[in-house]
Amino acid sequence: MTDAPLSPAADSAALSWKAYAALVLTILFFSGAFADAPGALRCLDFSLLSGSFGRIAEEFTFLGRGGSGARYGFLFALSLVPGIMPALSVVEAAERMDALRAGQKLLTPLMRPLLGLPGSAALALISSLQSSDAGAAMTRSLADQGLITEKEKNLFAAFQFCSASSVTVYLSMGTALFPFLSVPHLLPLGVILFYKVAGTNLMRLYLHLVEKKELRHVP
């Protein structure tokens, strides 16, 4: 992913309720919460919008049955493309409606207790969930500007290194496995985000131990 990072300049502008609504709606859209919703509400469900292929001979999709190897892999991969396109469409539209900045606002007060990072890193953190390259570049510039310390930079890198661009990768590559899951589609993403935070705190402990050891070696 090489999309441009969110502009830090826009940070101070007030957020409208629409941004929060977009954030909540996007999460609900992918969560499958509307999958069995009554009536028109179902149109807010991702699986409904990505649709299904017609059946061939009333039984099979164009993947057929009994295929194998690269040829089968190709058709399988091709069958995933129409799912990935609307998924990233919605993510892009949510971003355009400031949903990522709404996420950033909600996250800022949690940064220090949860991750040991200053609130000013919230924007880079949200961006890193969408684009690892944007996140890494923003981390570098935060460090260069002295907004985060060397230790905080390493901590932040640990967060980003584990499941990089989590949301985008999960909603593109991950959709390939959605049909084979026995749990709600977004549940594994929740587990991923939980362990990203846990891993960052493990890194916090590691850096603390390294620091202690280095202090002991200074005469």
Next chain:
Amino acid sequence: MSHSLYAAFVDGAVKGWKVATQNMLPNVVLAFAFISLLQTSGLLDAVGRLCAPVMNLFGLPGESVTVLISTWFSAGGGVGAAAGLYSHGIMNADHVSIIMPAIFLMGAQIQYAGRILGVAGVSPRHYPALYAIGLLNSALAMLTMKLFFV
């Protein structure tokens, strides 16, 4: 719908097309071919038997270790390997659900060392710890899926 919002939807779809055709599809095609190769040569069986004791701890068949190995190089490869094993009937829906978070938590560490740690300027002496945390996270996430959700 405003013009710019519509444009955003289209931009996103274009991005989806690019990711799908340039990142996902080649990885999946190669993973399917590779799984066929492993299976026909008997290597998949051998690897499966060898790794069964460890993978069984997570409620997974031994062969699923190929998913973890592939994903370490690229998440697309890991996804492809899982789909391939599923289509061969070696993994079932519960297995895929258990391994799903691990595919991403340890995904593409090789690539991201350069793209994230290198760009952010992390000292290479911390790399081993960062790799280890990713692997540990994957193991814990698989156990979490197995014990609480599947």
